[in-house]
Amino acid sequence: MTTKFSFRIFAAALCCAVASWSGIGLARAQSVAVMVNGEPITNFDIEQRSKLDKLSNQSRTRQQVLDELIDEKVKIREGKKFGVNPSDSDIDSSFASMSSRMRMSPDQMVKMLAAQGIRPGTLKSKIKAEMVWTSLVRGRFKDSLLVGEKDIQAQLAAKGGDDKSTTESFEYQMRPVVLIVSRGSGAGAVEARRKEAEALRSRVQSCADADRIFKALPNAAIRATVVKTSADLPPALREILDKTPVGQMTAPEATKQGVEMVALCSRKPTTADTPMKREIREKMYAEKFQAKSKDYLRESRNAAMIEYR
Incomplete structure:
Protein backbone atom coordinates (compact mmCIF):
# COMPACT_ATOMS: atom_id res chain seq x y z
CA MET A 1 0.00 0.00 0.00
CA THR A 2 2.85 2.35 0.88
CA THR A 3 4.54 1.69 -2.49
CA LYS A 4 1.33 2.33 -4.46
CA PHE A 5 0.63 5.46 -2.45
CA SER A 6 4.15 6.78 -3.04
CA PHE A 7 3.90 6.06 -6.76
CA ARG A 8 0.62 8.00 -7.00
CA ILE A 9 2.17 10.97 -5.22
CA PHE A 10 5.18 10.86 -7.58
CA ALA A 11 2.95 10.62 -10.68
CA ALA A 12 0.82 13.54 -9.52
CA ALA A 13 3.92 15.61 -8.81
CA LEU A 14 5.33 14.76 -12.25
CA CYS A 15 2.08 15.83 -13.95
CA CYS A 16 2.15 19.12 -12.08
CA ALA A 17 5.76 19.69 -13.08
CA VAL A 18 5.04 18.96 -16.76
CA ALA A 19 2.03 21.29 -16.68
CA SER A 20 4.18 23.95 -15.02
CA TRP A 21 6.96 23.60 -17.62
CA SER A 22 4.39 23.72 -20.45
CA GLY A 23 2.84 26.80 -18.92
CA ILE A 24 6.23 28.48 -18.74
CA GLY A 25 6.88 27.72 -22.42
CA LEU A 26 3.44 29.01 -23.39
CA ALA A 27 3.88 32.10 -21.25
CA ARG A 28 7.15 32.85 -22.99
CA ALA A 29 5.51 32.49 -26.40
CA GLN A 30 2.48 34.52 -25.28
CA SER A 31 4.22 36.99 -22.94
CA VAL A 32 2.23 40.18 -22.55
CA ALA A 33 3.79 43.37 -23.93
CA VAL A 34 0.95 45.77 -23.07
CA MET A 35 -2.41 45.71 -21.32
CA VAL A 36 -5.05 47.98 -22.89
CA ASN A 37 -8.14 48.48 -20.72
CA GLY A 38 -7.45 45.07 -19.18
CA GLU A 39 -6.94 43.31 -22.54
CA PRO A 40 -3.49 41.93 -23.42
CA ILE A 41 -1.35 42.49 -26.48
CA THR A 42 1.25 39.75 -26.59
CA ASN A 43 4.65 39.59 -28.23
CA PHE A 44 3.15 36.94 -30.50
CA ASP A 45 0.52 39.50 -31.65
CA ILE A 46 3.31 41.94 -32.48
CA GLU A 47 5.25 39.27 -34.39
CA GLN A 48 2.16 38.31 -36.37
CA ARG A 49 1.37 41.90 -37.33
CA SER A 50 5.01 42.47 -38.33
CA LYS A 51 4.80 39.46 -40.66
CA LEU A 52 1.62 40.90 -42.15
CA ASP A 53 3.51 44.15 -42.75
CA LYS A 54 6.23 42.32 -44.67
CA LEU A 55 3.59 40.66 -46.83
CA SER A 56 2.33 44.09 -47.91
CA ASN A 57 5.89 45.45 -48.28
CA GLN A 58 5.59 47.71 -45.24
CA SER A 59 8.57 48.42 -43.05
CA ARG A 60 7.81 49.64 -39.54
CA THR A 61 9.52 49.55 -36.18
CA ARG A 62 8.28 47.29 -33.40
CA GLN A 63 6.94 50.34 -31.55
CA GLN A 64 4.96 51.48 -34.60
CA VAL A 65 3.40 48.04 -34.90
CA LEU A 66 2.61 48.01 -31.19
CA ASP A 67 1.03 51.48 -31.40
CA GLU A 68 -1.25 50.25 -34.18
CA LEU A 69 -2.33 47.26 -32.09
CA ILE A 70 -3.01 49.54 -29.11
CA ASP A 71 -5.07 51.84 -31.35
CA GLU A 72 -7.10 48.87 -32.55
CA LYS A 73 -7.87 47.76 -28.99
CA VAL A 74 -9.00 51.32 -28.22
CA LYS A 75 -11.17 51.43 -31.37
CA ILE A 76 -12.87 48.12 -30.60
CA ARG A 77 -13.53 49.18 -26.99
CA GLU A 78 -14.95 52.54 -28.12
CA GLY A 79 -17.14 50.82 -30.70
CA LYS A 80 -18.66 48.53 -28.05
CA LYS A 81 -19.61 51.60 -25.99
CA PHE A 82 -21.83 52.72 -28.87
CA GLY A 83 -23.07 49.31 -29.96
CA VAL A 84 -20.78 49.04 -33.01
CA ASN A 85 -19.63 45.43 -33.04
CA PRO A 86 -19.45 43.63 -36.41
CA SER A 87 -20.47 39.98 -36.43
CA ASP A 88 -18.15 37.18 -37.47
CA SER A 89 -20.11 36.87 -40.72
CA ASP A 90 -19.55 40.59 -41.44
CA ILE A 91 -15.81 40.17 -40.93
CA ASP A 92 -15.72 36.97 -43.01
CA SER A 93 -17.57 38.78 -45.79
CA SER A 94 -15.01 41.60 -45.76
CA PHE A 95 -12.19 39.01 -45.72
CA ALA A 96 -13.78 37.32 -48.76
CA SER A 97 -14.07 40.67 -50.58
CA MET A 98 -10.40 41.37 -49.93
CA SER A 99 -9.52 37.89 -51.22
CA SER A 100 -11.59 38.53 -54.36
CA ARG A 101 -9.79 41.82 -55.05
CA MET A 102 -6.54 39.85 -54.89
CA ARG A 103 -8.07 37.28 -57.26
CA MET A 104 -8.14 34.54 -54.65
CA SER A 105 -10.79 32.57 -52.79
CA PRO A 106 -10.90 32.92 -48.97
CA ASP A 107 -9.35 29.45 -48.64
CA GLN A 108 -6.52 30.43 -50.98
CA MET A 109 -5.98 33.58 -48.92
CA VAL A 110 -5.77 31.52 -45.73
CA LYS A 111 -3.19 29.20 -47.33
CA MET A 112 -1.17 32.14 -48.61
CA LEU A 113 -1.09 33.67 -45.12
CA ALA A 114 -0.20 30.32 -43.55
CA ALA A 115 2.75 29.97 -45.93
CA GLN A 116 4.11 33.18 -44.39
CA GLY A 117 3.42 31.99 -40.84
CA ILE A 118 0.45 34.31 -40.42
CA ARG A 119 -2.81 33.26 -38.80
CA PRO A 120 -5.99 34.44 -40.58
CA GLY A 121 -7.16 35.95 -37.29
CA THR A 122 -4.30 38.46 -37.52
CA LEU A 123 -5.73 39.98 -40.68
CA LYS A 124 -9.32 39.61 -39.51
CA SER A 125 -8.64 41.53 -36.31
CA LYS A 126 -7.21 44.38 -38.39
CA ILE A 127 -10.26 44.27 -40.66
CA LYS A 128 -12.61 44.35 -37.66
CA ALA A 129 -10.94 47.41 -36.15
CA GLU A 130 -11.14 49.28 -39.47
CA MET A 131 -14.82 48.36 -39.90
CA VAL A 132 -15.66 49.47 -36.35
CA TRP A 133 -13.82 52.76 -36.57
CA THR A 134 -15.13 53.75 -40.00
CA SER A 135 -18.71 53.06 -38.91
CA LEU A 136 -18.19 54.83 -35.59
CA VAL A 137 -16.67 58.02 -37.01
CA ARG A 138 -19.22 58.26 -39.83
CA GLY A 139 -22.10 57.65 -37.45
CA ARG A 140 -21.07 59.95 -34.60
CA PHE A 141 -19.81 62.86 -36.71
CA LYS A 142 -22.08 62.58 -39.75
CA ASP A 143 -23.14 66.23 -39.79
CA SER A 144 -19.66 67.68 -39.36
CA LEU A 145 -18.35 65.50 -42.21
CA LEU A 146 -20.80 66.88 -44.76
CA VAL A 147 -19.22 68.85 -47.60
CA GLY A 148 -21.15 72.02 -48.46
CA GLU A 149 -21.98 73.10 -52.00
CA LYS A 150 -20.33 76.49 -51.40
CA ASP A 151 -17.05 74.78 -50.50
CA ILE A 152 -17.21 72.71 -53.68
CA GLN A 153 -17.98 75.76 -55.83
CA ALA A 154 -15.04 77.59 -54.25
CA GLN A 155 -12.75 74.69 -55.14
CA LEU A 156 -14.13 74.62 -58.69
CA ALA A 157 -13.50 78.34 -59.09
CA ALA A 158 -9.94 77.91 -57.80
CA LYS A 159 -9.40 75.23 -60.43
CA GLY A 160 -10.85 77.46 -63.15
CA GLY A 161 -13.90 75.23 -63.45
CA ASP A 162 -15.90 76.94 -66.16
CA ASP A 163 -15.94 74.29 -68.90
CA LYS A 164 -18.84 71.92 -69.49
CA SER A 165 -17.11 68.91 -67.94
CA THR A 166 -17.19 70.67 -64.56
CA THR A 167 -20.54 72.45 -64.80
CA GLU A 168 -22.81 69.99 -66.67
CA THR A 270 -29.32 66.37 -63.93
CA THR A 271 -28.36 68.26 -60.79
CA ALA A 272 -26.19 65.32 -59.69
CA ASP A 273 -22.47 65.89 -59.29
CA THR A 274 -20.30 66.29 -62.34
CA PRO A 275 -17.16 64.13 -62.39
CA MET A 276 -15.07 67.08 -61.20
CA LYS A 277 -17.51 67.93 -58.40
CA ARG A 278 -17.62 64.28 -57.32
CA GLU A 279 -13.82 64.19 -57.17
CA ILE A 280 -13.67 67.39 -55.10
CA ARG A 281 -16.47 66.25 -52.77
CA GLU A 282 -14.81 62.87 -52.12
CA LYS A 283 -11.41 64.46 -51.51
CA MET A 284 -12.82 67.03 -49.07
CA TYR A 285 -14.84 64.36 -47.28
CA ALA A 286 -11.74 62.16 -46.94
CA GLU A 287 -9.77 65.08 -45.49
CA LYS A 288 -12.52 65.84 -42.96
CA PHE A 289 -12.82 62.17 -42.05
CA GLN A 290 -9.08 61.79 -41.47
CA ALA A 291 -8.91 64.91 -39.29
CA LYS A 292 -11.92 63.88 -37.19
CA SER A 293 -10.67 60.30 -36.91
CA LYS A 294 -7.26 61.47 -35.71
CA ASP A 295 -8.73 63.77 -33.04
CA TYR A 296 -11.23 61.17 -31.85
CA LEU A 297 -8.59 58.45 -31.61
CA ARG A 298 -6.27 60.72 -29.64
CA GLU A 299 -9.05 61.49 -27.16
CA SER A 300 -10.03 57.82 -26.84
CA ARG A 301 -6.44 56.71 -26.38
CA ASN A 302 -5.78 59.35 -23.73
CA ALA A 303 -8.78 58.04 -21.79
CA ALA A 304 -7.66 54.41 -22.08
CA MET A 305 -5.70 52.52 -19.41
CA ILE A 306 -2.47 51.42 -21.12
CA GLU A 307 0.06 49.45 -19.05
CA TYR A 308 3.41 48.49 -20.58
CA ARG A 309 4.98 45.31 -19.21
Missing part, protein backbone atom coordinates in the same frame (compact mmCIF):
# COMPACT_ATOMS: atom_id res chain seq x y z
CA SER A 169 -23.95 66.55 -65.59
CA PHE A 170 -26.24 64.09 -67.38
CA GLU A 171 -28.29 61.05 -66.45
CA TYR A 172 -27.98 58.19 -68.94
CA GLN A 173 -30.51 55.37 -69.31
CA MET A 174 -29.02 52.40 -71.16
CA ARG A 175 -29.79 48.83 -72.24
CA PRO A 176 -26.62 46.71 -72.52
CA VAL A 177 -26.73 44.07 -75.26
CA VAL A 178 -24.47 41.06 -75.83
CA LEU A 179 -24.17 38.72 -78.81
CA ILE A 180 -22.77 35.60 -77.15
CA VAL A 181 -19.65 33.90 -78.51
CA SER A 182 -18.83 30.47 -77.06
CA ARG A 183 -15.61 30.15 -75.10
CA GLY A 184 -12.75 28.81 -77.15
CA SER A 185 -14.17 30.15 -80.40
CA GLY A 186 -11.63 31.53 -82.85
CA ALA A 187 -11.20 35.08 -84.11
CA GLY A 188 -13.39 34.24 -87.10
CA ALA A 189 -16.42 33.57 -84.88
CA VAL A 190 -15.93 36.84 -83.03
CA GLU A 191 -15.58 38.78 -86.29
CA ALA A 192 -18.74 37.16 -87.69
CA ARG A 193 -20.74 38.24 -84.63
CA ARG A 194 -19.23 41.72 -84.81
CA LYS A 195 -20.45 42.12 -88.41
CA GLU A 196 -23.86 40.79 -87.34
CA ALA A 197 -23.92 43.35 -84.52
CA GLU A 198 -23.10 46.18 -86.92
CA ALA A 199 -25.96 45.15 -89.21
CA LEU A 200 -28.44 44.94 -86.31
CA ARG A 201 -27.19 48.20 -84.85
CA SER A 202 -28.23 50.09 -87.99
CA ARG A 203 -31.84 48.88 -87.51
CA VAL A 204 -32.15 50.24 -83.96
CA GLN A 205 -33.71 53.71 -83.61
CA SER A 206 -35.10 53.32 -80.10
CA CYS A 207 -34.73 51.12 -77.03
CA ALA A 208 -38.06 49.52 -77.97
CA ASP A 209 -36.46 48.44 -81.26
CA ALA A 210 -33.48 47.04 -79.40
CA ASP A 211 -35.71 45.14 -76.98
CA ARG A 212 -37.76 43.62 -79.81
CA ILE A 213 -34.80 42.67 -82.01
CA PHE A 214 -32.43 41.22 -79.44
CA LYS A 215 -35.04 39.32 -77.44
CA ALA A 216 -35.94 37.41 -80.60
CA LEU A 217 -32.33 36.74 -81.57
CA PRO A 218 -30.74 33.38 -80.63
CA ASN A 219 -27.54 33.48 -78.57
CA ALA A 220 -28.12 37.10 -77.63
CA ALA A 221 -29.32 38.94 -74.55
CA ILE A 222 -30.55 42.42 -73.76
CA ARG A 223 -30.25 43.42 -70.12
CA ALA A 224 -32.48 45.56 -67.91
CA THR A 225 -32.23 49.34 -68.03
CA VAL A 226 -29.15 50.75 -66.30
CA VAL A 227 -29.21 54.34 -64.99
CA LYS A 228 -25.94 56.20 -64.44
CA THR A 229 -24.88 59.83 -64.06
CA SER A 230 -21.83 61.48 -65.60
CA ALA A 231 -19.88 61.05 -62.37
CA ASP A 232 -20.61 57.30 -62.30
CA LEU A 233 -19.00 56.60 -65.67
CA PRO A 234 -15.36 56.37 -66.74
CA PRO A 235 -14.34 59.24 -69.06
CA ALA A 236 -13.95 57.02 -72.14
CA LEU A 237 -17.49 55.58 -71.89
CA ARG A 238 -18.95 58.98 -71.05
CA GLU A 239 -17.41 60.42 -74.21
CA ILE A 240 -18.85 57.59 -76.33
CA LEU A 241 -22.34 58.04 -74.88
CA ASP A 242 -22.22 61.80 -75.41
CA LYS A 243 -21.49 61.19 -79.09
CA THR A 244 -24.22 58.52 -79.49
CA PRO A 245 -27.64 59.81 -80.59
CA VAL A 246 -30.47 58.93 -78.19
CA GLY A 247 -32.22 55.76 -79.34
CA GLN A 248 -29.20 54.39 -81.13
CA MET A 249 -26.40 52.01 -80.15
CA THR A 250 -22.71 52.30 -79.40
CA ALA A 251 -20.20 50.55 -81.67
CA PRO A 252 -19.78 46.80 -81.01
CA GLU A 253 -16.89 45.76 -78.78
CA ALA A 254 -15.42 42.29 -78.23
CA THR A 255 -15.49 41.15 -74.58
CA LYS A 256 -15.16 37.88 -72.64
CA GLN A 257 -18.88 37.20 -73.14
CA GLY A 258 -18.92 37.93 -76.86
CA VAL A 259 -19.70 41.15 -78.73
CA GLU A 260 -21.34 43.90 -76.67
CA MET A 261 -23.12 47.17 -77.40
CA VAL A 262 -25.20 49.66 -75.43
CA ALA A 263 -28.54 51.10 -76.53
CA LEU A 264 -28.84 54.69 -75.27
CA CYS A 265 -32.48 55.17 -74.19
CA SER A 266 -32.17 58.72 -72.86
CA ARG A 267 -29.66 61.38 -71.90
CA LYS A 268 -30.94 64.29 -69.85
CA PRO A 269 -29.41 67.03 -67.67
Whole structure:
Protein backbone atom coordinates (compact mmCIF):
# COMPACT_ATOMS: atom_id res chain seq x y z
CA MET A 1 0.00 0.00 0.00
CA THR A 2 2.85 2.35 0.88
CA THR A 3 4.54 1.69 -2.49
CA LYS A 4 1.33 2.33 -4.46
CA PHE A 5 0.63 5.46 -2.45
CA SER A 6 4.15 6.78 -3.04
CA PHE A 7 3.90 6.06 -6.76
CA ARG A 8 0.62 8.00 -7.00
CA ILE A 9 2.17 10.97 -5.22
CA PHE A 10 5.18 10.86 -7.58
CA ALA A 11 2.95 10.62 -10.68
CA ALA A 12 0.82 13.54 -9.52
CA ALA A 13 3.92 15.61 -8.81
CA LEU A 14 5.33 14.76 -12.25
CA CYS A 15 2.08 15.83 -13.95
CA CYS A 16 2.15 19.12 -12.08
CA ALA A 17 5.76 19.69 -13.08
CA VAL A 18 5.04 18.96 -16.76
CA ALA A 19 2.03 21.29 -16.68
CA SER A 20 4.18 23.95 -15.02
CA TRP A 21 6.96 23.60 -17.62
CA SER A 22 4.39 23.72 -20.45
CA GLY A 23 2.84 26.80 -18.92
CA ILE A 24 6.23 28.48 -18.74
CA GLY A 25 6.88 27.72 -22.42
CA LEU A 26 3.44 29.01 -23.39
CA ALA A 27 3.88 32.10 -21.25
CA ARG A 28 7.15 32.85 -22.99
CA ALA A 29 5.51 32.49 -26.40
CA GLN A 30 2.48 34.52 -25.28
CA SER A 31 4.22 36.99 -22.94
CA VAL A 32 2.23 40.18 -22.55
CA ALA A 33 3.79 43.37 -23.93
CA VAL A 34 0.95 45.77 -23.07
CA MET A 35 -2.41 45.71 -21.32
CA VAL A 36 -5.05 47.98 -22.89
CA ASN A 37 -8.14 48.48 -20.72
CA GLY A 38 -7.45 45.07 -19.18
CA GLU A 39 -6.94 43.31 -22.54
CA PRO A 40 -3.49 41.93 -23.42
CA ILE A 41 -1.35 42.49 -26.48
CA THR A 42 1.25 39.75 -26.59
CA ASN A 43 4.65 39.59 -28.23
CA PHE A 44 3.15 36.94 -30.50
CA ASP A 45 0.52 39.50 -31.65
CA ILE A 46 3.31 41.94 -32.48
CA GLU A 47 5.25 39.27 -34.39
CA GLN A 48 2.16 38.31 -36.37
CA ARG A 49 1.37 41.90 -37.33
CA SER A 50 5.01 42.47 -38.33
CA LYS A 51 4.80 39.46 -40.66
CA LEU A 52 1.62 40.90 -42.15
CA ASP A 53 3.51 44.15 -42.75
CA LYS A 54 6.23 42.32 -44.67
CA LEU A 55 3.59 40.66 -46.83
CA SER A 56 2.33 44.09 -47.91
CA ASN A 57 5.89 45.45 -48.28
CA GLN A 58 5.59 47.71 -45.24
CA SER A 59 8.57 48.42 -43.05
CA ARG A 60 7.81 49.64 -39.54
CA THR A 61 9.52 49.55 -36.18
CA ARG A 62 8.28 47.29 -33.40
CA GLN A 63 6.94 50.34 -31.55
CA GLN A 64 4.96 51.48 -34.60
CA VAL A 65 3.40 48.04 -34.90
CA LEU A 66 2.61 48.01 -31.19
CA ASP A 67 1.03 51.48 -31.40
CA GLU A 68 -1.25 50.25 -34.18
CA LEU A 69 -2.33 47.26 -32.09
CA ILE A 70 -3.01 49.54 -29.11
CA ASP A 71 -5.07 51.84 -31.35
CA GLU A 72 -7.10 48.87 -32.55
CA LYS A 73 -7.87 47.76 -28.99
CA VAL A 74 -9.00 51.32 -28.22
CA LYS A 75 -11.17 51.43 -31.37
CA ILE A 76 -12.87 48.12 -30.60
CA ARG A 77 -13.53 49.18 -26.99
CA GLU A 78 -14.95 52.54 -28.12
CA GLY A 79 -17.14 50.82 -30.70
CA LYS A 80 -18.66 48.53 -28.05
CA LYS A 81 -19.61 51.60 -25.99
CA PHE A 82 -21.83 52.72 -28.87
CA GLY A 83 -23.07 49.31 -29.96
CA VAL A 84 -20.78 49.04 -33.01
CA ASN A 85 -19.63 45.43 -33.04
CA PRO A 86 -19.45 43.63 -36.41
CA SER A 87 -20.47 39.98 -36.43
CA ASP A 88 -18.15 37.18 -37.47
CA SER A 89 -20.11 36.87 -40.72
CA ASP A 90 -19.55 40.59 -41.44
CA ILE A 91 -15.81 40.17 -40.93
CA ASP A 92 -15.72 36.97 -43.01
CA SER A 93 -17.57 38.78 -45.79
CA SER A 94 -15.01 41.60 -45.76
CA PHE A 95 -12.19 39.01 -45.72
CA ALA A 96 -13.78 37.32 -48.76
CA SER A 97 -14.07 40.67 -50.58
CA MET A 98 -10.40 41.37 -49.93
CA SER A 99 -9.52 37.89 -51.22
CA SER A 100 -11.59 38.53 -54.36
CA ARG A 101 -9.79 41.82 -55.05
CA MET A 102 -6.54 39.85 -54.89
CA ARG A 103 -8.07 37.28 -57.26
CA MET A 104 -8.14 34.54 -54.65
CA SER A 105 -10.79 32.57 -52.79
CA PRO A 106 -10.90 32.92 -48.97
CA ASP A 107 -9.35 29.45 -48.64
CA GLN A 108 -6.52 30.43 -50.98
CA MET A 109 -5.98 33.58 -48.92
CA VAL A 110 -5.77 31.52 -45.73
CA LYS A 111 -3.19 29.20 -47.33
CA MET A 112 -1.17 32.14 -48.61
CA LEU A 113 -1.09 33.67 -45.12
CA ALA A 114 -0.20 30.32 -43.55
CA ALA A 115 2.75 29.97 -45.93
CA GLN A 116 4.11 33.18 -44.39
CA GLY A 117 3.42 31.99 -40.84
CA ILE A 118 0.45 34.31 -40.42
CA ARG A 119 -2.81 33.26 -38.80
CA PRO A 120 -5.99 34.44 -40.58
CA GLY A 121 -7.16 35.95 -37.29
CA THR A 122 -4.30 38.46 -37.52
CA LEU A 123 -5.73 39.98 -40.68
CA LYS A 124 -9.32 39.61 -39.51
CA SER A 125 -8.64 41.53 -36.31
CA LYS A 126 -7.21 44.38 -38.39
CA ILE A 127 -10.26 44.27 -40.66
CA LYS A 128 -12.61 44.35 -37.66
CA ALA A 129 -10.94 47.41 -36.15
CA GLU A 130 -11.14 49.28 -39.47
CA MET A 131 -14.82 48.36 -39.90
CA VAL A 132 -15.66 49.47 -36.35
CA TRP A 133 -13.82 52.76 -36.57
CA THR A 134 -15.13 53.75 -40.00
CA SER A 135 -18.71 53.06 -38.91
CA LEU A 136 -18.19 54.83 -35.59
CA VAL A 137 -16.67 58.02 -37.01
CA ARG A 138 -19.22 58.26 -39.83
CA GLY A 139 -22.10 57.65 -37.45
CA ARG A 140 -21.07 59.95 -34.60
CA PHE A 141 -19.81 62.86 -36.71
CA LYS A 142 -22.08 62.58 -39.75
CA ASP A 143 -23.14 66.23 -39.79
CA SER A 144 -19.66 67.68 -39.36
CA LEU A 145 -18.35 65.50 -42.21
CA LEU A 146 -20.80 66.88 -44.76
CA VAL A 147 -19.22 68.85 -47.60
CA GLY A 148 -21.15 72.02 -48.46
CA GLU A 149 -21.98 73.10 -52.00
CA LYS A 150 -20.33 76.49 -51.40
CA ASP A 151 -17.05 74.78 -50.50
CA ILE A 152 -17.21 72.71 -53.68
CA GLN A 153 -17.98 75.76 -55.83
CA ALA A 154 -15.04 77.59 -54.25
CA GLN A 155 -12.75 74.69 -55.14
CA LEU A 156 -14.13 74.62 -58.69
CA ALA A 157 -13.50 78.34 -59.09
CA ALA A 158 -9.94 77.91 -57.80
CA LYS A 159 -9.40 75.23 -60.43
CA GLY A 160 -10.85 77.46 -63.15
CA GLY A 161 -13.90 75.23 -63.45
CA ASP A 162 -15.90 76.94 -66.16
CA ASP A 163 -15.94 74.29 -68.90
CA LYS A 164 -18.84 71.92 -69.49
CA SER A 165 -17.11 68.91 -67.94
CA THR A 166 -17.19 70.67 -64.56
CA THR A 167 -20.54 72.45 -64.80
CA GLU A 168 -22.81 69.99 -66.67
CA SER A 169 -23.95 66.55 -65.59
CA PHE A 170 -26.24 64.09 -67.38
CA GLU A 171 -28.29 61.05 -66.45
CA TYR A 172 -27.98 58.19 -68.94
CA GLN A 173 -30.51 55.37 -69.31
CA MET A 174 -29.02 52.40 -71.16
CA ARG A 175 -29.79 48.83 -72.24
CA PRO A 176 -26.62 46.71 -72.52
CA VAL A 177 -26.73 44.07 -75.26
CA VAL A 178 -24.47 41.06 -75.83
CA LEU A 179 -24.17 38.72 -78.81
CA ILE A 180 -22.77 35.60 -77.15
CA VAL A 181 -19.65 33.90 -78.51
CA SER A 182 -18.83 30.47 -77.06
CA ARG A 183 -15.61 30.15 -75.10
CA GLY A 184 -12.75 28.81 -77.15
CA SER A 185 -14.17 30.15 -80.40
CA GLY A 186 -11.63 31.53 -82.85
CA ALA A 187 -11.20 35.08 -84.11
CA GLY A 188 -13.39 34.24 -87.10
CA ALA A 189 -16.42 33.57 -84.88
CA VAL A 190 -15.93 36.84 -83.03
CA GLU A 191 -15.58 38.78 -86.29
CA ALA A 192 -18.74 37.16 -87.69
CA ARG A 193 -20.74 38.24 -84.63
CA ARG A 194 -19.23 41.72 -84.81
CA LYS A 195 -20.45 42.12 -88.41
CA GLU A 196 -23.86 40.79 -87.34
CA ALA A 197 -23.92 43.35 -84.52
CA GLU A 198 -23.10 46.18 -86.92
CA ALA A 199 -25.96 45.15 -89.21
CA LEU A 200 -28.44 44.94 -86.31
CA ARG A 201 -27.19 48.20 -84.85
CA SER A 202 -28.23 50.09 -87.99
CA ARG A 203 -31.84 48.88 -87.51
CA VAL A 204 -32.15 50.24 -83.96
CA GLN A 205 -33.71 53.71 -83.61
CA SER A 206 -35.10 53.32 -80.10
CA CYS A 207 -34.73 51.12 -77.03
CA ALA A 208 -38.06 49.52 -77.97
CA ASP A 209 -36.46 48.44 -81.26
CA ALA A 210 -33.48 47.04 -79.40
CA ASP A 211 -35.71 45.14 -76.98
CA ARG A 212 -37.76 43.62 -79.81
CA ILE A 213 -34.80 42.67 -82.01
CA PHE A 214 -32.43 41.22 -79.44
CA LYS A 215 -35.04 39.32 -77.44
CA ALA A 216 -35.94 37.41 -80.60
CA LEU A 217 -32.33 36.74 -81.57
CA PRO A 218 -30.74 33.38 -80.63
CA ASN A 219 -27.54 33.48 -78.57
CA ALA A 220 -28.12 37.10 -77.63
CA ALA A 221 -29.32 38.94 -74.55
CA ILE A 222 -30.55 42.42 -73.76
CA ARG A 223 -30.25 43.42 -70.12
CA ALA A 224 -32.48 45.56 -67.91
CA THR A 225 -32.23 49.34 -68.03
CA VAL A 226 -29.15 50.75 -66.30
CA VAL A 227 -29.21 54.34 -64.99
CA LYS A 228 -25.94 56.20 -64.44
CA THR A 229 -24.88 59.83 -64.06
CA SER A 230 -21.83 61.48 -65.60
CA ALA A 231 -19.88 61.05 -62.37
CA ASP A 232 -20.61 57.30 -62.30
CA LEU A 233 -19.00 56.60 -65.67
CA PRO A 234 -15.36 56.37 -66.74
CA PRO A 235 -14.34 59.24 -69.06
CA ALA A 236 -13.95 57.02 -72.14
CA LEU A 237 -17.49 55.58 -71.89
CA ARG A 238 -18.95 58.98 -71.05
CA GLU A 239 -17.41 60.42 -74.21
CA ILE A 240 -18.85 57.59 -76.33
CA LEU A 241 -22.34 58.04 -74.88
CA ASP A 242 -22.22 61.80 -75.41
CA LYS A 243 -21.49 61.19 -79.09
CA THR A 244 -24.22 58.52 -79.49
CA PRO A 245 -27.64 59.81 -80.59
CA VAL A 246 -30.47 58.93 -78.19
CA GLY A 247 -32.22 55.76 -79.34
CA GLN A 248 -29.20 54.39 -81.13
CA MET A 249 -26.40 52.01 -80.15
CA THR A 250 -22.71 52.30 -79.40
CA ALA A 251 -20.20 50.55 -81.67
CA PRO A 252 -19.78 46.80 -81.01
CA GLU A 253 -16.89 45.76 -78.78
CA ALA A 254 -15.42 42.29 -78.23
CA THR A 255 -15.49 41.15 -74.58
CA LYS A 256 -15.16 37.88 -72.64
CA GLN A 257 -18.88 37.20 -73.14
CA GLY A 258 -18.92 37.93 -76.86
CA VAL A 259 -19.70 41.15 -78.73
CA GLU A 260 -21.34 43.90 -76.67
CA MET A 261 -23.12 47.17 -77.40
CA VAL A 262 -25.20 49.66 -75.43
CA ALA A 263 -28.54 51.10 -76.53
CA LEU A 264 -28.84 54.69 -75.27
CA CYS A 265 -32.48 55.17 -74.19
CA SER A 266 -32.17 58.72 -72.86
CA ARG A 267 -29.66 61.38 -71.90
CA LYS A 268 -30.94 64.29 -69.85
CA PRO A 269 -29.41 67.03 -67.67
CA THR A 270 -29.32 66.37 -63.93
CA THR A 271 -28.36 68.26 -60.79
CA ALA A 272 -26.19 65.32 -59.69
CA ASP A 273 -22.47 65.89 -59.29
CA THR A 274 -20.30 66.29 -62.34
CA PRO A 275 -17.16 64.13 -62.39
CA MET A 276 -15.07 67.08 -61.20
CA LYS A 277 -17.51 67.93 -58.40
CA ARG A 278 -17.62 64.28 -57.32
CA GLU A 279 -13.82 64.19 -57.17
CA ILE A 280 -13.67 67.39 -55.10
CA ARG A 281 -16.47 66.25 -52.77
CA GLU A 282 -14.81 62.87 -52.12
CA LYS A 283 -11.41 64.46 -51.51
CA MET A 284 -12.82 67.03 -49.07
CA TYR A 285 -14.84 64.36 -47.28
CA ALA A 286 -11.74 62.16 -46.94
CA GLU A 287 -9.77 65.08 -45.49
CA LYS A 288 -12.52 65.84 -42.96
CA PHE A 289 -12.82 62.17 -42.05
CA GLN A 290 -9.08 61.79 -41.47
CA ALA A 291 -8.91 64.91 -39.29
CA LYS A 292 -11.92 63.88 -37.19
CA SER A 293 -10.67 60.30 -36.91
CA LYS A 294 -7.26 61.47 -35.71
CA ASP A 295 -8.73 63.77 -33.04
CA TYR A 296 -11.23 61.17 -31.85
CA LEU A 297 -8.59 58.45 -31.61
CA ARG A 298 -6.27 60.72 -29.64
CA GLU A 299 -9.05 61.49 -27.16
CA SER A 300 -10.03 57.82 -26.84
CA ARG A 301 -6.44 56.71 -26.38
CA ASN A 302 -5.78 59.35 -23.73
CA ALA A 303 -8.78 58.04 -21.79
CA ALA A 304 -7.66 54.41 -22.08
CA MET A 305 -5.70 52.52 -19.41
CA ILE A 306 -2.47 51.42 -21.12
CA GLU A 307 0.06 49.45 -19.05
CA TYR A 308 3.41 48.49 -20.58
CA ARG A 309 4.98 45.31 -19.21
